Amino acid sequence: MSKVYVKQEESLSIKFVHQMKEGDHRRLDLYFFLPKEMGINPQSLDEEEYYHAAIAGRRSYYSSGLHLPLVQGRFISQNKRTVEEFRLYLNLFAYQFAVAIETDSKELAQIEDIEQFYLALKDLSDIVAQLLKKFRRNEPSDPKWKHYFENSDNYLSWFCEQRLLKLLSHAPRSSDYSEITEEVVNLCRSENSYRESKNYNSSQTKDDPNRISNKMLLLRRLIQQGVVLKEELKTLGVGLKKLTTGIATGFVMLVVSALIIKAQGVFSGLTLSLVLTLAVIYGFREIFKEDIRNALWRVIQKGRPRWSRILRDTTSQAVIGRQLVWIDFIKAKELPTEIDEILNRRHSQNKVDADILHYGINSRISQKDFLAGYSTIQEQVNFSLAPFARYLERGKAKIYKESDGKISSDSVERRYQINLVLSLREGRNPPQFARYKVTMNRSTIIEVTESKLPDGVQAIGGEQEDEA
Structure with a gap:
């Protein structure tokens, strides 16, 4: 996949995702160019408060694709597996399954075209049904392993049902796609019946939204055990x-x-x-x-890291990686020359004065102590732009038009464009870059698009692959 990529997460948030292998040393810098008219600057936005309130990350073991060999083929025979090993690889599969469904459903919810939405919904529903079926074919018979399987099975069944029902509740209304809607509803009913047949949840839990929600949050934390890395953040x-x-x-x-x-x-x-x-x-x-x-x-x-972070394996407590984190407003003269070149190639109408918010993260990954059989961790960092949105103006203008002697008007929303330039340096290799345009208004992000780089500037490349 691309070494690093940026995409919209929800209505007012974006995220970047990348994978790091054993022994990697990587410096990643993001530069947010905030137009002066947005009113976001060191006087109005405290960087540390923004970091703690609006930036959230997670780091976990990663394996490309959702493959059942994580559960069934990692060891030569079932007798050679320990309970702890079975649990770890089961958790890794369940966690990546949940993250993949969550990611795909959020992307699907942003589709506005009705036909494209329902076709994507059908594909997602089919994938969910197939993965759940394959997962359950490998249900262990040994009681000491079955308990862990049932926890994961219960959560995945409930979580998939909830994501599909949420998509249906916000789906555009159209009678042309009633068959797809009915198919998705039937899958949700089937999963609900399946959990009842397995007696996964008591009647009191099922009938109380608070209890079922809290139980599933507990199960989510259980399947993250051993997969999501423990983080120790220290202020420098x-x-x-x-x-x-x-x-x-x-x-x-x-x-x-x-x-x-x-x-x-x-x-x-x-x-x-x-x-x-x-x-x-x-x-x-x-x-x-x-x-x-x-x-x-x-x-x-100025220029010093604000925090250090230690990443530990939650099972062995071994140090998997160390990170240094920066966040600060910088001046244009402090930018690397390549970024100046990237910005100078913009269209003239996009060349506006901007305040520059810089976020940097320097990662050193251990060459050992990874979970057996894995050599990659995935980092995903979400940036909420909601703290930016409160400074923006609501659209008040109107556009007038005349037709057959009648004058009508349309309200116009005020939009802002944030340029986001990403710089990646791996080891001693020269830096690579990517530029994105984030178009937003006061209530939502309109779109996130990647822009071409000028000749001579090395782009962050690689083959694209689905996130797991």
């Missing part, structure tokens, strides 16, 4: 920030002390004028102390 520069606070406070107190001594020389004795002057001096100290500290910290923090 804590001691340096304290030192910066001390230096700023010392500098302010030096100035304040000098002013106090000066004031005592001007006013003889303890007078009302001296007290008022001291009050003003201390007032200005409180005002400027924070500003000086923040300005000094920005200078010192």
Whole structure:
């Protein structure tokens, strides 16, 4: 597949996905070019708050495709498998199955063409039915393994049913595709009956939406065990920030002390004028102390990573990878020359002043300690653009037209275009680039399209493959 690719996730979020193999050293940088008219800048958006509130990632073991050999063919015979090994590979299959269905259903929900929507819905329904059938053919008979299988089977059956019902609830109405609708509904009914026949859930759980939802969340966490990597995030520069606070406070107190001594020389004795002057001096100290500290910290923090992250195998607790994370606003002169060249090739109407939000992640993957039989992990990072949207204006303009002497008008929505440039450097190889255009309004992302790069700039390439 493409080494890295970006796509729309939901109405106001985008994501990038990539895979890393054992021993990989990769630096990935994303540059969001936010037009000045959006009003998003260091004064209106705190980078750290945005990181914690709007950026979410997950890292897990990855195997291309959804193959049952993960469950049935990893070892020579069933007798040579341990319960823990069976559980790990079962969880990997179930987790990738769930992620694939979730991803495909979200993409399908964005299709506006009625015919294309229902044809894609039929394909998704057929794939779900086939995978569930193949999965159940390998149900173990040994009780010590069967319990883990039933947990995964219960969750996958319920989750697939929920995703299909959600698609149907928001599907465009058309009697021309009633057969497809009925086919999908029958599959959902079949899965519901299947869970009842297996007595997977008690009647009290089935009848209470809160209980069934919480139970499935628990099952989801269980199938993630051993697959999704444990993350330990640490804030960097804590001691340096304290030192910066001390230096700023010392500098302010030096100035304040000098002013106090000066004031005592001007006013003889303890007078009302001296007290008022001291009050003003201390007032200005409180005002400027924070500003000086923040300005000094920005200078010192510039270009430094904000966080470090350790990725661990949840079973063995072995360190699988280490990451450094950056997020900051940068100036245009700090951009790599290749990005300047990419942006200079834009159409003249797209060359607008912009504030640049930079997100960077440097990953070093271990050469050992991976789950047996796997050599790849997948990282997926979601960026919510909802914090951007609240600064945008609603469409208020109207376009007028005349027809047969009658004048009518159409409301026009205000749209904004964010340029997103992605830079990838692997080891000591030269960097590769990709450029995307994100068109959005206040309520949703209209589209995410990839743009061509100018000659001489190396593009992030590779054969495209479905995400698992």
